[in-house]
Amino acid sequence: MATLKLTDVGKTYGGTVEVLKDINLDIDKGELIVFVGPSGCGKSTLLRMIAGLEKISSGSLEIDGQLVNDVPPAQRGIAMVFQSYALYPHMTVRDNMSFALKIAKKSKDEIDASVAKAAKMLQLDPYLDRLPKALSGGQRQRVAIGRSIVRDPKVYLFDEPLSNLDAALRVATRIEIAQLKEQMPDSTMIYVTHDQVEAMTLASRIVVLANKGIAQVGTPLELYETPNSEFVAQFIGSPAMNLLPGEIVETGDRTTVKMTGGGTAVSAIGTRPEDKGKTVNVGVRPEDFVETEGEHIYEGRVDITEALGEVTLLYFETKSDEPVIGKLPGVHADLRGRQVKLGAKPEKVHLFHDGRSMLYR
Numbered sequence: 427m428a429t430l431k432l433t434d435v436g437k438t439y440g441g442t443v444e445v446l447k448d449i450n451l452d453i454d455k456g457e458l459i460v461f462v463g464p465s466g467c468g469k470s471t472l473l474r475m476i477a478g479l480e481k482i483s484s485g486s487l488e489i490d491g492q493l494v495n496d497v498p499p500a501q502r503g504i505a506m507v508f509q510s511y512a513l514y515p516h517m518t519v520r521d522n523m524s525f526a527l528k529i530a531k532k533s534k535d536e537i538d539a540s541v542a543k544a545a546k547m548l549q550l551d552p553y554l555d556r557l558p559k560a561l562s563g564g565q566r567q568r569v570a571i572g573r574s575i576v577r578d579p580k581v582y583l584f585d586e587p588l589s590n591l592d593a594a595l596r597v598a599t600r601i602e603i604a605q606l607k608e609q610m611p612d613s614t615m616i617y618v619t620h621d622q623v624e625a626m627t628l629a630s631r632i633v634v635l636a637n638k639g640i641a642q643v644g645t646p647l648e649l650y651e652t653p654n655s656e657f658v659a660q661f662i663g664s665p666a667m668n669l670l671p672g673e674i675v676e677t678g679d680r681t682t683v684k685m686t687g688g689g690t691a692v693s694a695i696g697t698r699p700e701d702k703g704k705t706v707n708v709g710v711r712p713e714d715f716v717e718t719e720g721e722h723i724y725e726g727r728v729d730i731t732e733a734l735g736e737v738t739l740l741y742f743e744t745k746s747d748e749p750v751i752g753k754l755p756g757v758h759a760d761l762r763g764r765q766v767k768l769g770a771k772p773e774k775v776h777l778f779h780d781g782r783s784m785l786y787r
């Protein structure tokens with residue numbers, strides 16, 4: 427349905443507090459874009475500017491090629507779903523879902539057809555005559571989503587829609603949102619969340635916001651496999667990517683790093699002759715460590731094990747404050763106290779210089 431184009435978008439509150447600057451982003455029709463980033467980085471502000479609930483301080487926002495900076499929210503063809511469902515408590519589910527269409531003076535037949543279609547998509551048929559208080563949190567959120575679907579908006583905006591739900595309901599409702607998206611392949615959706623799993627599973631592309639701007643945009647796997655900075659590397663993935671210091675001793679198609687703590691890392695990221703001698707952080711994801719007899723990136727003792735059922739987290743002893751964490755499938759409580767040497771495949775060894783990935787120079 428709709429494309430969005432943000433050009434040099436910025437937001438300053440009260441003329442002095444700059445929250446966002448130079449946001450450039452093209453969103454294609456049918457995409458589900460997820461905004462993530464540390465608390466206070468401006469995710470909700472950006473969403474609210476797109477919705478028209480917050481004024482855009484600088485730059486331009488186009489929806490389907492039309493400049494909408496000064497178009498009021500109701501005329502942008504956008505529907506927003508909040509974490510608080512904001513349902514009318516005295517109205518039935520049916521009336522809640524019909525309300526906007528009644529205000530828009532649609533015919534009864536049209537309203538009934540739209541509500542029936544949305545109710546079917548969201549499996550709300552059995553609850554249409556109930557009041558919101560007789561629904562679970564997940565069902566209420568589905569009604570809130572249903573209320574936006576009946577309006578057939580060009581763009582759906584979700585501001586942490588699942589954050590009031592308990593863990594099990596979050597999972598169930600997340601899957602429903604994914605199914606809903608499949609049923610509406612052309613709808614454009616933008617979704618703000620704190621939850622890594624929601625971001626990784628729902629997004630066609632993730633936008634990582636930090637330091638007033640966009641740190642990186644990419645598919646979930648692009649961000650996971652080729653983060654452009656230490657920040658993104660450590661923000662996406664849990665536990666975070668390990669970073670261990672070292673110095674480049676050999677450049678070329680493959681790069682060899684002498685580790686400060688002893689040992690050697692080989693990365694498949696290529697470097698130029700002038701990179702020799704540069705200090706770097708070697709990045710390895712917890713699940714990419716393998717025990718080795720040969721060249722190692724880390725050598726030390728397993729300090730603590732955390733068996734989570736499907737995986738065990740291994741916390742290795744370190745001399746610095748930076749933790750070194752490994753992740754193994756299955757239960758391995760017996761590894762505590764063991765002395766290990768860890769390596770990783772060169773394809774899994776990231777290199778960062780001055781906080782930036784050497785892959786992106």
Ligand SMILES: Nc1ncnc2c1ncn2[C@@H]1O[C@H](COP(=O)(O)OP(=O)(O)OP(=O)(O)O)[C@@H](O)[C@H]1O
Pocket residue numbers: 439440443445463464465466467468469470471472
């Ligand atoms: N009306 C306002 N006036 C002044 N500053 C504001 C206003 N609204 C938000 N801010 C500030 O703008 C920044 C971004 O807020 P925003 O709510 O967009 O962040 P967020 O990334 O959504 O945060 P969280 O993840 O905690 O919800 C914050 O530092 C916040 O204090």
